[in-house]
Amino acid sequence: MADKKQNRRNNKNYDDDYNPRFRKQRKKVCVMCSDKNFELDYKNPEVMKKFVNDKGKILPRRTTGACAKHQRDITLAVKRARHIAILPYSQN
Numbered sequence: 820m821a822d823k824k825q826n827r828r829n830n831k832n833y834d835d836d837y838n839p840r841f842r843k844q845r846k847k848v849c850v851m852c853s854d855k856n857f858e859l860d861y862k863n864p865e866v867m868k869k870f871v872n873d874k875g876k877i878l879p880r881r882t883t884g885a886c887a888k889h890q891r892d893i894t895l896a897v898k899r900a901r902h903i904a905i906l907p908y909s910q911n
């Protein structure tokens with residue numbers, strides 16, 4: 820028991836100067852709000868791939884950085900893309 824605790828304390832998987840509490844936060848800007856020319860085209864697999872992970876799941880807002888309005892658009896577009904078989908529903 821004690822061994823395990825000690826081990827965990829010594830086994831730091833991050834640098835000394837890396838403190839998660841004061842990690843540099845880069846403000847994410849919604850791609851669609853910042854880039855007016857960005858077109859969320861559900862028929863374009865290259866665009867749609869950015870919004871799903873390797874399992875085919877829709878990425879959360881904290882990952883895509885999209886605003887609430889555009890995240891809804893993304894979700895809709897991904898679902899449309901799945902329906903026309905541009906994106907997979909699931910992948911193992």
Ligand SMILES: [Zn+2]
Nearest residue numbers: 849852886889
């Ligand atoms: Zn937006």
